[in-house]
Amino acid sequence: MPTMNIIQAVNDALRIEMRKDPDVVVLGEDVGKFGGVFRATQGLYDEFGADRVIDTPLAEGGIIGTAVGMALYGLKPVPEIQFADFIFPAFDQIVNEVAKYRYRSGGQYACPMVIRTPYGGGIKGGHYHSQSPEAMFIHTAGLKVVVPSNPYDAKGLLISAIRDPDPVLFFEPKRVYRAAKGDVPEGEYAEPLGKAKITRPGNQVTVMAWGSMWHEVDQAAREAAAEGYDCEVIDLRSLQPLDLETIVASVSKTGRAIVVHEAPRTCGFGAEIAALIQERCFLHLEAPVARVTGFDTPFPYTLENEYLPRAPRILKAIREVVAY
Amino acid sequence: MRREHVVGPPTRHHPREARDYEPGRFLKEFPLHTVIREDGTADPDEVVLPDAEALRLYRWMVLNRALDERMITLQRQGRIGFYIGSIGEEATVLGTAAAMDERDWIYPCYREHGAALLRGMPLVTFVCDLFGNGGDAMKGRQMPCHEAWRPGRFTSISSPIATQVSQAMGGAWAAKLKGEEMVAITYFGEGATSAHDFHTGLNFAAVRKIPVVFVCRNNGWAISVPRERQTASETIAQKAIAYGMRGERVDGNDLLAVYAATRRARARAAAGEGPTLLECVTYRIEGHSTSDDPRAYRPAELVEPWKRKDPILRMRRYLSKRGALDEAQDAALRDEVREQIQQALKEAEAFPAKPPIETLFADVYEEPLWQQREQLAEIEAAVAADPRAANPRHSDA
Ligand SMILES: Cc1ncc(C[n+]2csc(CCOP(=O)(O)OP(=O)(O)O)c2C)c(N)n1
Numbered sequence: 001m002p003t004m005n006i007i008q009a010v011n012d013a014l015r016i017e018m019r020k021d022p023d024v025v026v027l028g029e030d031v032g033k034f035g036g037v038f039r040a041t042q043g044l045y046d047e048f049g050a051d052r053v054i055d056t057p058l059a060e061g062g063i064i065g066t067a068v069g070m071a072l073y074g075l076k077p078v079p080e081i082q083f084a085d086f087i088f089p090a091f092d093q094i095v096n097e098v099a100k101y102r103y104r105s106g107g108q109y110a111c112p113m114v115i116r117t118p119y120g121g122g123i124k125g126g127h128y129h130s131q132s133p134e135a136m137f138i139h140t141a142g143l144k145v146v147v148p149s150n151p152y153d154a155k156g157l158l159i160s161a162i163r164d165p166d167p168v169l170f171f172e173p174k175r176v177y178r179a180a181k182g183d184v185p186e187g188e189y190a191e192p193l194g195k196a197k198i199t200r201p202g203n204q205v206t207v208m209a210w211g212s213m214w215h216e217v218d219q220a221a222r223e224a225a226a227e228g229y230d231c232e233v234i235d236l237r238s239l240q241p242l243d244l245e246t247i248v249a250s251v252s253k254t255g256r257a258i259v260v261h262e263a264p265r266t267c268g269f270g271a272e273i274a275a276l277i278q279e280r281c282f283l284h285l286e287a288p289v290a291r292v293t294g295f296d297t298p299f300p301y302t303l304e305n306e307y308l309p310r311a312p313r314i315l316k317a318i319r320e321v322v323a324y
Numbered sequence: 325m326r327r328e329h330v331v332g333p334p335t336r337h338h339p340r341e342a343r344d345y346e347p348g349r350f351l352k353e354f355p356l357h358t359v360i361r362e363d364g365t366a367d368p369d370e371v372v373l374p375d376a377e378a379l380r381l382y383r384w385m386v387l388n389r390a391l392d393e394r395m396i397t398l399q400r401q402g403r404i405g406f407y408i409g410s411i412g413e414e415a416t417v418l419g420t421a422a423a424m425d426e427r428d429w430i431y432p433c434y435r436e437h438g439a440a441l442l443r444g445m446p447l448v449t450f451v452c453d454l455f456g457n458g459g460d461a462m463k464g465r466q467m468p469c470h471e472a473w474r475p476g477r478f479t480s481i482s483s484p485i486a487t488q489v490s491q492a493m494g495g496a497w498a499a500k501l502k503g504e505e506m507v508a509i510t511y512f513g514e515g516a517t518s519a520h521d522f523h524t525g526l527n528f529a530a531v532r533k534i535p536v537v538f539v540c541r542n543n544g545w546a547i548s549v550p551r552e553r554q555t556a557s558e559t560i561a562q563k564a565i566a567y568g569m570r571g572e573r574v575d576g577n578d579l580l581a582v583y584a585a586t587r588r589a590r591a592r593a594a595a596g597e598g599p600t601l602l603e604c605v606t607y608r609i610e611g612h613s614t615s616d617d618p619r620a621y622r623p624a625e626l627v628e629p630w631k632r633k634d635p636i637l638r639m640r641r642y643l644s645k646r647g648a649l650d651e652a653q654d655a656a657l658r659d660e661v662r663e664q665i666q667q668a669l670k671e672a673e674a675f676p677a678k679p680p681i682e683t684l685f686a687d688v689y690e691e692p693l694w695q696q697r698e699q700l701a702e703i704e705a706a707v708a709a710d711p712r713a714a715n716p717r718h719s720d721a
Contacts, residue, residue, distance in 0.1 A: 029546075029547065029549065030547045030548045030549060032548070033548060033620075033621050034547070034548030034620050035620070037547065037615070055548070055549050055553055057518035057549070057553070057554050057555070058485055058515040058516065058518045058519055058546050058549070059518045059519050059520065062518070085483065085484070086483075086484055088484070089484070089519065089520060122716060124405040124406065124467070126465065126466045126467035126483075127465065127466070128466075128467070128470075128482065128483030128484060129467065129483065265695065265699070266695060295685070295696065295699040295703070296688070296695050296696055296699060297684055297685055297688045297696065298465065298688065300464060300465050300684055301456045301464050301466055301467055302456035302457070302460070302464025302465075302678050302679060303464060303678060303679065303681060303683070303684045303714075305714045305715055305716055306684060306703050306707065306713070306714045307684065307703075310713050310714070310715065310716075311712065312706060312710035312712050312713040313703075313706045313713050315710075316709065316710075
């Protein structure tokens with residue numbers, strides 16, 4: 001089995017789906033000859049040509065509007081937004097058009113597409129190259145939101161997302177784009193949307209994360225194990241649809257839960273998960289649900305390592321929640 | 325359904341009108357204005373700057389170039405994280421900025437630090453911004469080259485493309501409402517002309533005759549996308565027609581031409597005649613930024629002819645032809661500029677590497693919220709207990 005990083009896995013998934021389905025097209029800024037600023041579309045232009053790997057003018061609203069038109073007409077567009085921070089000029093198209101098309105037309109139309117975008121901090125990108133806006137899209141009914149943490153999932157989930165009948169926001173953790181390597185099967189396979197993965201079984205506390213934060217949680221859980229704590233780690237992978245069953249089963253078993261994300265805390269997705277756990281697992285809880293998150297500030301440049309939830313902060317939460 | 329009534333009355337024939345598009349038309353309608361020829365000679369009627377002032381601006385261009393070169397090297401050495409330069413575009417940046425009055429506001433894109441320095445931002449402050457250190461006026465919050473300099477009326481740089489265009493128009497509108505004489509100038513690349521803020525900004529400005537000068541640094545590329553893939557217009561300047569404003573196309577590598585055109589645009593704006601879209605035709609000699617490698621999309625041959633049009637070279641020829649600069653003076657000036665940069669670097673290094681943690685929470689609101697006060701306590705305690713709470717993991721890319 002070849003070893004790949006996340007970029008290569010994304011590239012592989014796109015290539016497989018484009019070979020298989022002539023309706024799949026990629027569009028965005030610099031995605032063509034250049035292969036994308038992170039090189040996720042490298043080589044696709046040479047193989048599929050300028051009509052299927054389309055360099056667009058610099059207009060995110062235009063990119064998504066174009067994709068809506070294409071999708072209504074039967075193509076399967078995979079637009080790339082160069083950085084998640086630049087998705088906001090397209091916010092209206094995504095929230096009011098992409099998300100609502102099926103609903104507002106009484107099911108006559110739909111615009112399935114996969115909006116790929118690198119997100120998150122830790123790359124010295126300052127606030128315009130580091131944000132994690134997943135909660136804003138989960139809050140919008142009609143959209144699916146997927147965040148892989150490793151190459152295997154990136155490929156399998158992207159293939160599922162492209163085949164999905166609904167629009168999917170596919171957030172790629174750019175901090176570990178190249179650093180997270182792993183075995184990735186050749187050829188096609190699909191990882192289902194809406195299924196979380198227990199990456200470390202344990203009995204004392206459930207720690208949940210997605211994307212690049214999973215790596216911090218994994219590290220913290222190992223260190224916690226050395227101190228004698230027994231953590232169950234869940235990589236949520238798909239935030240909408242959410243695998244509530246896995247969360248409820250795990251928290252009912254451990255009686256304790258910690259949610260970790262790098263987006264700001266207030267109205268972050270951790271708040272929703274904490275509420276769900278409170279609704280579904282109240283009688284099992286041995287401690288309040290804890291959140292370890294980014295702060296309620298814009299994402300900083302120099303102090304980004306203070307801002308990001310690093311393993312020590314997660315470890316501290318583990319100790320406190322278990323000791324509660 | 326009677327479809328023709330939906331789309332308008334049917335027409336039997338479509339007479340060819342003057343408005344029909346003829347290739348080459350706008351290149352003629354918007355001729356490229358040049359003052360200094362490539363050999364350094366100039367039409368005396370067109371010379372708008374006394375030699376002493378021309379020499380002063382030449383020095384700024386030399387400083388801008390030397391700074392960019394030095395900082396790109398520093399980035400390669402890993403001492404700063406990122407850099408975005410204006411090599412080859414100095415005449416556009418400095419010629420336009422110098423032509424504005426001191427009271428005018430500058431709404432920059434991200435290649436105009438030359439203009440910030442011209443407006444009095446100390447070199448050491450700029451260098452501290454690149455380091456994001458304790459001396460950074462932005463308190464380490466923005467990436468390098470995202471400076472702001474309020475004393476020089478130089479606004480804060482945003483990465484999202486074109487947002488400054490409508491903001492500049494708004495600023496100039498406010499000045500107009502207050503009856504103050506201020507003309508805003510804003511910069512953007514040709515890629516930005518695809519973004520919605522460009523259209524909104526120009527449209528509002530033209531409708532209300534807002535005193536603003538829109539400067540497009542047409543440097544040929546928006547990262548990997550060449551101008552022809554960004555717009556099918558032959559020129560950027562002609563876009564002005566659609567909004568009902570004046571457009572001009574000027575040789576962006578010619579400081580005197582850029583200066584003269586900006587002066588004209590400013591005068592019109594101040595006289596209540598409305599905005600101008602100024603297209604400065606130049607070229608991006610280096611990568612888009614230090615994160616970019618243009619070899620992946622741009623053949624080197626394309627760049628060569630533009631190196632011969634270098635704005636600094638041209639200005640130097642001009643000044644020496646006029647007897648305002650000889651070789652020894654030029655060499656001395658270059659040494660001086662390098663020394664100035666060296667000095668700024670040394671001063672910048674004396675500041676602490678990071679701003680204090682509490683600056684993370686300051687300025688989000690005028691007063692921190694309870695959540696932020698709690699969060700500050702949380703991170704301070706975490707770092708005190710384990711410094712790794714503020715350090716990247718080994719797996720970081
Ligand atoms: C809204 C938005 N989308 C994408 C980007 C990523 N990006 C940064 S610079 C750039 C190209 C800009 O080209 P242009 O406007 O021509 O200016 P130049 O860099 O050539 O001076 C792109 C696509 C961004 N900063 N903002």
